[in-house]
Amino acid sequence: MAKGLSEREKLILSAVIATYINGAEPVGSRTISKLKSVNVSPATIRNVMSDLEEMGYLSQPHVSAGRVPTPQGLRFYVESILEVRELDERAKASIRAGFQGRQELEVREVLKTTGRLLSAASQQAAVVSSPNPEQEVFRRMEFVLLRPGLILVVLVAKSGGVQNRIIEAEAELGQEDLDKFTRYLNELLADLTLNEVRERLEREMAREKVRFDRVLGRALRLGQQALPWGESGDVFVEGRTNLLGAPEFSDMARLKAIFEAFEERSTLLRLLERSLSAPGVQILMGVEAEVAGLAGLTAVTASYGGDDQPAGALGVIGPARMDYSKIIPIVDYTARLVSQILGARD
Amino acid sequence: MAKGLSEREKLILSAVIATYINGAEPVGSRTISKLKSVNVSPATIRNVMSDLEEMGYLSQPHVSAGRVPTPQGLRFYVESILEVRELDERAKASIRAGFQGRQELEVREVLKTTGRLLSAASQQAAVVSSPNPEQEVFRRMEFVLLRPGLILVVLVAKSGGVQNRIIEAEAELGQEDLDKFTRYLNELLADLTLNEVRERLEREMAREKVRFDRVLGRALRLGQQALPWGESGDVFVEGRTNLLGAPEFSDMARLKAIFEAFEERSTLLRLLERSLSAPGVQILMGVEAEVAGLAGLTAVTASYGGDDQPAGALGVIGPARMDYSKIIPIVDYTARLVSQILGARD
DNA sequence: CTCTGGCACTCATTGTTTGCAAGTGCTGAC
DNA sequence: GTCAGCACTTGCAAACAATGAGTGCCAGAG
Numbered sequence: 001m002a003k004g005l006s007e008r009e010k011l012i013l014s015a016v017i018a019t020y021i022n023g024a025e026p027v028g029s030r031t032i033s034k035l036k037s038v039n040v041s042p043a044t045i046r047n048v049m050s051d052l053e054e055m056g057y058l059s060q061p062h063v064s065a066g067r068v069p070t071p072q073g074l075r076f077y078v079e080s081i082l083e084v085r086e087l088d089e090r091a092k093a094s095i096r097a098g099f100q101g102r103q104e105l106e107v108r109e110v111l112k113t114t115g116r117l118l119s120a121a122s123q124q125a126a127v128v129s130s131p132n133p134e135q136e137v138f139r140r141m142e143f144v145l146l147r148p149g150l151i152l153v154v155l156v157a158k159s160g161g162v163q164n165r166i167i168e169a170e171a172e173l174g175q176e177d178l179d180k181f182t183r184y185l186n187e188l189l190a191d192l193t194l195n196e197v198r199e200r201l202e203r204e205m206a207r208e209k210v211r212f213d214r215v216l217g218r219a220l221r222l223g224q225q226a227l228p229w230g231e232s233g234d235v236f237v238e239g240r241t242n243l244l245g246a247p248e249f250s251d252m253a254r255l256k257a258i259f260e261a262f263e264e265r266s267t268l269l270r271l272l273e274r275s276l277s278a279p280g281v282q283i284l285m286g287v288e289a290e291v292a293g294l295a296g297l298t299a300v301t302a303s304y305g306g307d308d309q310p311a312g313a314l315g316v317i318g319p320a321r322m323d324y325s326k327i328i329p330i331v332d333y334t335a336r337l338v339s340q341i342l343g344a345r346d
Numbered sequence: 347m348a349k350g351l352s353e354r355e356k357l358i359l360s361a362v363i364a365t366y367i368n369g370a371e372p373v374g375s376r377t378i379s380k381l382k383s384v385n386v387s388p389a390t391i392r393n394v395m396s397d398l399e400e401m402g403y404l405s406q407p408h409v410s411a412g413r414v415p416t417p418q419g420l421r422f423y424v425e426s427i428l429e430v431r432e433l434d435e436r437a438k439a440s441i442r443a444g445f446q447g448r449q450e451l452e453v454r455e456v457l458k459t460t461g462r463l464l465s466a467a468s469q470q471a472a473v474v475s476s477p478n479p480e481q482e483v484f485r486r487m488e489f490v491l492l493r494p495g496l497i498l499v500v501l502v503a504k505s506g507g508v509q510n511r512i513i514e515a516e517a518e519l520g521q522e523d524l525d526k527f528t529r530y531l532n533e534l535l536a537d538l539t540l541n542e543v544r545e546r547l548e549r550e551m552a553r554e555k556v557r558f559d560r561v562l563g564r565a566l567r568l569g570q571q572a573l574p575w576g577e578s579g580d581v582f583v584e585g586r587t588n589l590l591g592a593p594e595f596s597d598m599a600r601l602k603a604i605f606e607a608f609e610e611r612s613t614l615l616r617l618l619e620r621s622l623s624a625p626g627v628q629i630l631m632g633v634e635a636e637v638a639g640l641a642g643l644t645a646v647t648a649s650y651g652g653d654d655q656p657a658g659a660l661g662v663i664g665p666a667r668m669d670y671s672k673i674i675p676i677v678d679y680t681a682r683l684v685s686q687i688l689g690a691r692d
Numbered sequence: 693c694t695c696t697g698g699c700a701c702t703c704a705t706t707g708t709t710t711g712c713a714a715g716t717g718c719t720g721a722c
Numbered sequence: 723g724t725c726a727g728c729a730c731t732t733g734c735a736a737a738c739a740a741t742g743a744g745t746g747c748c749a750g751a752g
Contacts, residue, residue: 028715041725046716064715064732106498106510140490144502152452154500154508156490162500164452164508241609244602256590263587374744387696392745410703410744695752706741716731722724 010081011038012048013057017069017077021321024247026066071286071320074298078283078324087329095121095334099341107131107161107342112236114314114338119239121330124318125262127299129272130233131311131342136161138189138197141226143178151178153226158191159342167225173218181219189223198227233312235268246319248296261293272313275301279310281332285320296320300327302335305342314338356427357384358394359403363415363423367667370593372412417632417666420644424629424670433675441467441680445687453477453507453688458582460660460684465585467676470664471608473645475618476579477657477688482507484535484543487572489524497524499572504537505688513571519564527565535569544573579658581614592665594642607639618659621647625656627678631666642666646673648681651688660684 005013015035019027029042029049038045049067052058057073060066069077098117099110111128118126136157144152149171155163188204189197201224208217240262249255261267271291275282281302287294298320305311314335316327351359361381365373375388375395384391395413398404403419406412415423444463445456457474464472482503490498495517501509534550535543547570554563586608595601607613617637621628627648633640644666651657660681662673 026715030715042715043717043725043727044723047724050717060716062732064730066715106512139492142488142490142500144486144488146485146504146506150506152502152506152508154488154502156498156500158492160492160496160498160512162498162508162510166452166506241602241605244598244605250598252590252596256587259587259590372744376744388744389696389698389746390694392747393695396746406745408703410701410742412744693752695750697750698748700745700747702743702745704741704743707739709738710736712733712735714731714733717729719726719728721726 005080008040009048009052012045013052013069013073013077014081016049016052016058016067017074020069021323024321026061026068028066031066074320075283075285078285082324082328084325084328084332087333091121091330092333095330095337099337107157107159108234108236110338110341111234111312111314112238114334115236115238118314118316118330118334119242121334122316122318122322122327123242124316124322124327125240125243126238126314126316127268127272127301128236128238128314129269129312130235131159131161131305132233133157133161133163133228134193134195135309135311136194138192138194141182141185141189141223143182143222143226145173145175145178148172151222153222155226155228157194163228165226165228167222169222169225170218177215177218180215181222184216184219185223194227198224201227233269235265235272237262237268243318246321248319248321257293257295258297261291264291264293267291271299272301272315275313275315276303276310279303279307281328281335282315283324283328287317298322300324300331302331304335304338306339311342351426354386355394355398358391359398359415359419359423360427362395362398362404362413363420366415367669370667372407372414374412377412420666421629421631424631428671428674430671430674430678433679437467437676438679441676441683445683453503453505454580454582456684456687457580457658457660458584460680461582461584464660464662464676464680465588467680468662468664468668468673469585469588470662470668470673471586471589472584472660472662473614473618474582474584474660475615475658476581477505477507477651478579479503479509479574480540481651481655481657482540484538484540487528487531487535487569489528489568489572491519491521491524494518497568499568501572501574503540509574511572511574513568515568515571516564523561523564526561527568530562530565531569540573544570547573579615581611581618583608583614589664592667594665594667603639603641604643607637610637610639613637617645618647618661621659621661622649622656625649625653627674627681628661629670629674633663644668646670646677648677650681650684652685657688 012032015032015038016027019031029045032038032045033040033042049058053060053067056070057076058067059070061068095117098113111130115126115128136159139158140156142154146152149168150166151169152164152166189200192200201220205217205220208220240259243249243258249258271287274284281300284299287297287299297317299315299317301313301315303310303313316331358378361378361384362373365377375391378384378391379386379388395404399406399413402416403422404413405416407414441463444459457476461472461474482505485504486502488500492498495514496512497515498510498512535546538546547566551563551566554566586605589595589604595604617633627646630645633643633645643663645661645663647659647661649656649659662677
């Protein structure tokens with residue numbers, strides 16, 4: 001990317017962006033010249049700004065307004081100029097504190113808490129996806145008879161994640177049968193990933209068919225019914241109200257579109273999945289290409305879980321105009337923390 | 347309540363309210379006089395309106411604007427004039443259809459679906475509270491060892507409701523011990539309500555102390571830890587975006603207050619709890635007294651579960667200006683439907 | 693006694709004009 | 723290359739008039 005910016009140009013681009021970030025208004029040359037880090041006259045700044053505009057990093061809403069960074073300008077700023085400092089200890093402590101006493105919670109609760117902390121720390125909306133069920137390691141499966149023909153299955157992963165579902169079955173099965181099934185399946189499937197569980201069930205069913213063992217066959221069939229087949233994971237969204245303050249969302253129609261986009265779990269999920277492939281913090285600017293309603297917003301995301309095999313992802317969504325130098329380390333730190341908390345369970 | 351309204355006054359009050367409901371704007375005498383159900387001149391209507399204003403049922407935003415119903419006017423209308431017709435079969439069918447194939451879902455899923463259907467049918471925000479855990483009937487309890495000292499407890503109610511939590515325990519407990527506990531407790535607690543479970547556990551603990559049986563004592567202690575102590579139920583909120591369309595929420599600050607109020611589960615819960623005591627549909631107008639952020643909104647709620655012993659409540663929250671003749675039967679029908687679906691499991 | 697047409701009056705709203713402030717681009721001097 | 727100065731553009735706010743919706747009241751008809 002065009003490293004061809006002079007130090008002065010970088011300085012002024014940063015200044016414009018920084019000022020824009022906490023003002024949400026076009027910034028003019030005079031404003032910049034008054035900053036103490038800048039020691040040139042407004043006229044000079046105008047010249048530089050004009051150059052930057054030609055390069056596509058700034059733009060003017062109208063002729064006699066100040067400049068506003070373009071998405072491209074922001075991207076360049078984030079990638080080439082911004083230096084991400086470590087999160088200061090106080091902020092870290094405050095995030096950690098939010099998890100205090102929560103280590104013993106169920107995975108879903110941990111992720112919800114994560115969302116809350118993330119949105120509180122960033123003052124933006126936060127999204128957290130639940131771990132990919134395919135990678136979970138089987139811990140235990142339990143059948144509970146609710147009434148004849150209706151069975152509650154509880155599937156526990158090693159991470160502490162729990163999935164419940166209710167399935168139908170032959171009416172004559174009693175709780176004792178189910179207990180037998182439970183013991184059999186738990187033995188058979190111990191310590192496999194869900195993918196392996198699936199395979200193992202298939203294999204065993206083929207085998208049982210040969211041996212013609214009715215009881216075990218039934219158990220295996222129930223086991224199969226209980227698995228989450230191609231079910232996509234959950235997404236937790238927290239802190240949407242943080243977006244309501246921002247002046248760029250004073251337009252009702254737009255706001256509505258944004259909130260509706262947040263209801264669409266599947267698109268959010270796809271958005272988060274993008275950051276599973278790469279390590280570290282990812283920044284998606286102007287999410288417009290992907291998600292209709294989120295046009296003009298920016299997502300800062302990171303994956304959690306193992307670096308090699310990430311389980312899920314989390315992130316922050318807000319106006320393109322957000323304080324990246326603060327938010328990037330927040331997302332980064334939170335992702336590490338979540339990895340650590342969930343990781344401690346394996 | 348002042349039944350002292352003449353037929354004509356009632357007619358005009360209804361007309362004003364009906365017009366206001368789908369216009370959101372002050373309505374004037376001429377507008378009313380043009381309705382075909384009204385056969386008097388604007389001047390007469392003005393006189394009547396003036397009387398109604400004196401009685402506190404209408405008010406004028408400013409001298410030369412039309413009239414707007416006051417909360418008192420709306421209340422009178424709903425209580426004394428409005429006749430709630432049965433929901434038409436098509437609307438019923440459409441709600442029922444939403445539950446199709448969902449009967450087998452876990453309680454939480456049923457309630458979430460309920461919220462979605464309710465908000466879709468009413469075009470307002472919907473709230474649904476989960477059944478009061480105290481009244482649930484114990485079905486089964488299961489301990490799963492996640493790692494030494496950390497135990498996942500799965501508590502299944504007869505209704506199919508599941509509660510998971512993770513508790514700490516002595517590190518030396520193995521899964522076999524836990525299985526023993528499970529069998530013992532499930533036997534001991536079968537078919538009790540959670541309240542009774544609590545008592546039973548206390549009693550048994552006192553007894554075991556005398557008998558000094560370490561193992562069973564431990565089991566009982568674990569059982570106690572697993573119970574939801576004074577945990578308030580969940581509230582599901584759906585369809586908040588429906589509120590974004592309404593013109594009365596174009597004010598940003600107000601909107602923010604409203605959305606923040608929706609985040610406050612406990613206040614919503616308190617709101618819903620009010621309708622547990624009375625049967626049928628309840629209407630809370632201008633929820634302001636109770637919940638700060640929801641000022642000027644109206645809640646239409648009903649309880650579900652048994653009539654004598656309601657389990658939870660659900661409702662719709664929207665601007666005071668909502669189509670009560672449509673919404674009341676929707677809430678009513680949905681509540682019955684949910685009662686039926688969840689009831690079928692006992 | 694009730695209803696209604698007519699009329700004067702009140703105000704929010706809308707459109708227009710005008711002045712102001714912010715900001716730019718350009719030019720010419722250092 | 724830097725910068726002061728100046729002419730020019732444009733959004734925005736204030737001021738003002740015109741518009742129109744709606745009311746209250748009065749006097750006359752039924």
